[in-house]
Amino acid sequence: MSTENSFREVGAGKNFLSPTDFIIEVDTSVGAVEVVLPKIATILNTNPSVYQYIGIRFVDISNNASVNNITITGFETDTINGATNIVLNTNGVGGVVSLIGNDQWAYLQNLTSVPSTPSIVSAGAGLNSTQRIDSLNSASGSYATAFGFCNTSSGVKSTISGGSGNVINNCCNTLCSNPNFIVFNENAGTISGGKSNQIIHCISSAITSVGCALGGNTIGGGCNNIAGQTLSANYQLAGYTTIGGGISNTASCYLATIGGGKKNIASGSGSTIGGGECNIACKNSSTISGGYKNISSNNGSTVGGGCRNTASCTFTTIGGGEFNVSSGNTSTIAGGETNTASGYFSVVAGGFINTASGYYSTISGGYKNSASGQYSFAGGGRQNVASSIASAILGGRSNNTSTFACAMIVGSNITADRVCTTFVNNLSIKTIPTSSAGLPSGSVWRNGTVLEIVV
Numbered sequence: 001m002s003t004e005n006s007f008r009e010v011g012a013g014k015n016f017l018s019p020t021d022f023i024i025e026v027d028t029s030v031g032a033v034e035v036v037l038p039k040i041a042t043i044l045n046t047n048p049s050v051y052q053y054i055g056i057r058f059v060d061i062s063n064n065a066s067v068n069n070i071t072i073t074g075f076e077t078d079t080i081n082g083a084t085n086i087v088l089n090t091n092g093v094g095g096v097v098s099l100i101g102n103d104q105w106a107y108l109q110n111l112t113s114v115p116s117t118p119s120i121v122s123a124g125a126g127l128n129s130t131q132r133i134d135s136l137n138s139a140s141g142s143y144a145t146a147f148g149f150c151n152t153s154s155g156v157k158s159t160i161s162g163g164s165g166n167v168i169n170n171c172c173n174t175l176c177s178n179p180n181f182i183v184f185n186e187n188a189g190t191i192s193g194g195k196s197n198q199i200i201h202c203i204s205s206a207i208t209s210v211g212c213a214l215g216g217n218t219i220g221g222g223c224n225n226i227a228g229q230t231l232s233a234n235y236q237l238a239g240y241t242t243i244g245g246g247i248s249n250t251a252s253c254y255l256a257t258i259g260g261g262k263k264n265i266a267s268g269s270g271s272t273i274g275g276g277e278c279n280i281a282c283k284n285s286s287t288i289s290g291g292y293k294n295i296s297s298n299n300g301s302t303v304g305g306g307c308r309n310t311a312s313c314t315f316t317t318i319g320g321g322e323f324n325v326s327s328g329n330t331s332t333i334a335g336g337e338t339n340t341a342s343g344y345f346s347v348v349a350g351g352f353i354n355t356a357s358g359y360y361s362t363i364s365g366g367y368k369n370s371a372s373g374q375y376s377f378a379g380g381g382r383q384n385v386a387s388s389i390a391s392a393i394l395g396g397r398s399n400n401t402s403t404f405a406c407a408m409i410v411g412s413n414i415t416a417d418r419v420c421t422t423f424v425n426n427l428s429i430k431t432i433p434t435s436s437a438g439l440p441s442g443s444v445w446r447n448g449t450v451l452e453i454v455v
Helices: 040-046
Strands: 007-010 013-016 023-026 033-036 056-060 070-073 085-088 094-099 104-109 121-123 130-132 167-172 189-191 198-203 217-219 226-231 408-410 422-424 444-447 450-453
Touching: 023 033, 056 070, 189 198, 198 217, 217 226
Parallel strands: 007 023, 013 033, 023 056, 033 070, 167 198, 189 217, 198 226, 408 422
Antiparallel strands: 056 094, 070 085, 094 104, 121 130, 444 450
16 A cells, blocks of 8 residues: 555545545644545455555644534445544544445544543552552652562652562661751662662661761662661761662662672772672772672772772772782782782782882782882893882893892893992993094993993
8 A cells, every 4th residue: 555645634624535545634723624535445446355454543633623523424325433424523532444344434532531440559658658559568658659569668758669579778766856966868768670679778776976867879670789778876977879780789888889790898988889799899989890809998999800809008909800909008900910019109010929019119010020129110020029229120031139229130030239230141232332522421432342431
């Protein structure tokens, strides 16, 4: 069937439809409208079976059919609902005309109102609370909502939108009437769905002075997650914890956030865990992006990912890797395995079993290298030791030792024996000046086959 005329607008007066008309928008703003349906015999010549003909939709687009009626008429001897025509006189009326025989149409009008059905919600036990009936839900907090199945919403203005076995607890002891006490925010929290999730929004009897449980805790879904806490000491904050989903995660301190994953714990104020498994962010503003069994245990410390890494001092950072420990203030480990950055502002870029323990010390990589002097540097290699201030080992195969200040080693199996000196195994100079002209004092130049120094 052609659809080029499928959408058509008709107005006042008599309008003849064709077999290709599908949706008829009726303009009743000017006057009464008569619509003559196409001849059924013509339609059946194109569509041998009535089941292949989709019918015609009508709608009053001007909302004025009560004044300017719409009359739908069958062509010649064709009938509609057993009559020559039908009259539509309700503003905004709409319906469908379908073929039911060789010369018969049927008109079905759209519903203009929702049929009356029994209510599926009821008032809960709390003031102005709402709960889904016949589903073992309980809304006992004031203005609380409990939908889904077997959910309990007992916090003030707490909401459980769906899921099963979810609980929002809200409790406050008599000390809340203390004039020095900062009381709950009214919104205990929201659980959008999931299973057996819990929001805790409580103050214990141990609070005797000032505490603050602000509310606004959120769990998006998942299973066995816990957000919020019970305040147990004076001058604590609680609330605005968030768990996006996952399994058995716990966000238990003010502004703590867990995106997902499994068995993660965010227990520091403002702490964040993006995902992963068995990660712990337990201090203020500590962060773990993901990974497995990582620990961010001091203020502002960060673990990007990896496995069993520990960022344990203020503002320390571990990018990834495995079994790394960043324990010096503002120290950094980019990756690798079993590396330690224990000096203030120390850095280990990677490698295996490297230790940067001096203040501002740096190890680029390698194996079992140590930078224990302040400002010391080990560029890589194996089992090199830079243990004095500003000492440096650029690399080498193994066992270089720089114990003198500002000494630098380039090579292998070298031990520095004086300060401010560069040590190498062999030195090959490819280009040497052949004249001393213009060279500063101390410069080396070649006089034939003899090396000389500018005085």
